[in-house]
Amino acid sequence: MKYFGEGLSEKHKELSKIIRNKDKISQAKLLFLDIHANLHLSETEGTIQNEVDNLIRDLKENEYAIMPKTKDETIAWVIWHIARIEDLTMNMLVAEKNQLFNEEWKSRMNISITDTGNTLTDDEIMYFSHSINIKEMLCYWNAVGESTKEIINNLQAEDMKRKVLTIDLERILDSGGVTKQKDSIWLLDFWGKKDVAGILLMPPTRHVIMHLNDCCKWKEHIRADKKIYRC
Template identity: 25%
Template sequence: MTSAELLTDAFGRIKENVHGAVAGLTEKELATRLDAESNSIAWLIWHLTRVQDDHVSEVAGTEQTWLADGWAKRFELPFDDAATGYGQGPAEVAALEGISAELLLGYHDAVHDRTIEYVRGLTDADLPRVVDTRWDPPVTLGVRLISVIDDDIQHSGQAAFIRGVLLRSRRNA
């Protein structure tokens, strides 16, 4: 198995996790927060997709799907178009109310497709390329992609947990 195949598999699992966390939920359920300080499923999925879009487009040297394909306009969020969710608080999380599963999954799938197109073309020789010198040691392409995968897996797992709580609440109502 090549590095490109491993990366393709990992990003494919993230897509499965995202769809599993979101499928069949209402806008209200997607916006539900377990307490006033916690994230909603909608915010978690939007955030993990924005980070993937931002980081992968940067290393690929392409425009973000968020802007290139008009997703920023479709979401109509009160944030700067460059926002990825990093450092946002409860007020910004609340701004994701009224976002549909179709919109979240449409954006995620578009980012996933571009990500897969990029990683399928990578070779082992590409992965040591330094992509960020702001860190010590500098960040390589391989480390950046693993960082995105790690972040996405964590956030999709958080979304799946919230989904489980919501579905149990539905059954007990």
């Protein structure tokens, strides 16, 4: 069932058709930014209120740390996960520069991990979700979104077919963005098979759509006072 992103899948399909067409680079960039604007808070995008606002605006802090069912994560984990992956892939792989995340952000968010959270156990997800500073996490997510917009605006048509560089994948590993654990290291192989267009079509767009859909489903479950797995 779809809980989030009405019409975004269709826009994403259209983007996938034109993103590598050098004659449609301007159209592709505008379409990407349109999709992206619906995957971040409107305060980041400078747009009218959207579905992300509706998800976040009235969430109580404890609701970020609820694991509705046994195979679910938490809303706090999801926002960290999608923000972290967008930061790593857009800044380090697409723009070939440093990620935004650093020791200052780590301190501000009151966290100990630096990776995407793929390997965390349920216990670790719950501890993380109760410990992280939600306000600062949202600030980090906003900053990542702003950075992505700047990167897209600077892309040229020839960039779209540029392959991800091994040296940048190694930088992600060295910086702790991905760990050597099997549930984490596979991301480097996955990203390493893509060109810039392939990155744009997954981590900052389709990947986010899927995860925010889960968050909206979980919020509905929580608000319906249904049985909760962990909180």
